[in-house]
Amino acid sequence: MNIYFAPLQGYTDAAYQRFHNEVYGGCIDCYYTPFLRVENGAPRVKDIREVNQLHNSPISVVPQIIVKDIDEFRILVDAIRVEGYREIDINMGCPYPMQVKKGRGAGLMLNITNVKKIFDAISSSDDIKFSLKMRLGVDKNNQWKLLRESLNTTPFKHITLHPRIAKQQYKGNVEFDSFLDFCNSVNHNIIYNGDIVDISQINDLNTCCPEIYGVMIGRGLLARPSMALEYKNNIVLTRQQQIEKFLLLHTKLFHYYSSKLSGESHLLVKMKTIWDFSEPLIGRKSYKLIKKASSLAKYNEVINMLML
Secondary structure, three states: OEEEEOOOOOOOOHHHHHHHHHHOOOOOOEEEOOOEOEEOOEEOHHHHHHHHHHOOOOOOEEOEEOOOOHHHHHHHHHHHHHOOOOEEEEEEOOOOHHHHOOOOHHHHHHOHHHHHHHHHHHHOOOOOEEEEEEEEEOOOOOHHHHHHHHHHHOOOOOEEEEEEEHHHOOOOOOOHHHHHHHHHHOOOOEEEEOOOOOHHHHHHHHHHOOOOOEEEEOHHHHHOOOHHHHHHHOOOOOHHHHHHHHHHHHHHHHHHHHHHOOOHHHHHHHHHHOOOOOHHHHOHHHHHHHHHOOOHHHHHHHHHHHHO
16 A cells, blocks of 8 residues: 655655655655745745755655645645646645635635635646545535536546544544445545554555555654555564654754754754654653753754663
């Protein structure tokens, strides 16, 4: 089954994706960038800088955009086209209230007129392929059905579904029955996204839904960056092997951010985020010591302890 690395703002930047690929052997079929968005009528400069860094890299990367209407869609597509990309993913699933209230992410699902204008533009595109990431709805799990006809008549490369409503954000259980209903109703390649933290879950999906195109994993891969490597090679790394690889990734990121960020405090804050999902791997004691480190010297002491 194909494995896709979901984008997470503040975590999976260009450097993380590039070094993850180096350390874990190119077992991710595609990395998706954190979403690009329009700010003051133009693409955010730092977003464009990020996708530019990954262009012509040895990894498969697809920029993701978040929009509220056809105007923002065209602004971002034109900017990404200039960067040389020929595939774009549309975020129609972001659950965060700030975006939803503005009609972006999952909020776009409620504006059928805007959705249809964007889908019409996709249908007429002859140089860029599009994929879509979405949820079941904003506050009801059947709101996707209002878009079913448009989904089926738009030439998406694939559609990724996170089977929750936006109101849940990432809480509560995923609605797997609704996912199956979606698969049976939409005539596109379907990717599953949501709460995958273990290889056994990928195998279970492969058994019960062999027809799906793949799985997209975000937080699970941040917690266990070796998951795709282990799945693709049918191996299970020991805890120590996982930690060793994680530390190799950490070292590459540390050297990179040391050259890019100014000031010890800025670097320390950035490095701590790398461990945000790692408590199950390194244990609560080490996790808390990392989070409490008040200087780079104390931070490095804890990291050196993990190397023993």
